[in-house]
Amino acid sequence: MRQWHRLSMMALILLVVLVCAESSSLQGQVVDDKGQPRFTKAENGVITDSATGLDWYVGPNQDNNWHEAKTWTENLTVAGGGWRLPTVPELKALYQKGAAPYNMDPLFQAPGVWVWSGQLNNAWSAWGFAFYNGLEGWHSLDYGSGRLAFAVRSHR
Numbered sequence: 001m002r003q004w005h006r007l008s009m010m011a012l013i014l015l016v017v018l019v020c021a022e023s024s025s026l027q028g029q030v031v032d033d034k035g036q037p038r039f040t041k042a043e044n045g046v047i048t049d050s051a052t053g054l055d056w057y058v059g060p061n062q063d064n065n066w067h068e069a070k071t072w073t074e075n076l077t078v079a080g081g082g083w084r085l086p087t088v089p090e091l092k093a094l095y096q097k098g099a100a101p102y103n104m105d106p107l108f109q110a111p112g113v114w115v116w117s118g119q120l121n122n123a124w125s126a127w128g129f130a131f132y133n134g135l136e137g138w139h140s141l142d143y144g145s146g147r148l149a150f151a152v153r154s155h156r
Helices: 002-025 066-075 088-094
Strands: 039-041 047-049 054-058 114-122 125-130 135-140 150-154
Touching (some): 066 114, 088 114
Antiparallel strands (some): 047 054, 125 135
């Protein structure tokens, strides 16, 4: 009887450990109104947003000026190409206060928190979005410190 009790306790502890491990891998993941993950990531790194129908791809570098970000997105050939810089409203739609460390779904695994948009403010500056505080702002087109590029397109 004592051995049975020990085995039961070990099984219970193992079950708790497995459940905790599974839930921690989804920590911060954004879900839709049905409780399903809003974002899915393919093996090629393309992230699909089921709420907007957009595909996303996160740039590999943290320090991009606007020109570098625009050139990178336009030349991106992953999954057939057709990429562009996002609009500010598209970036705002990714913002989820409290989701993962950077207020966006952890699938994005972004190396930073300020992302360029394709929208110019004037001839020398462009708009972007700061995921650390949920605010839009603009910077000089030549400023690159801590600035990221996300590529976006309609889902194919």
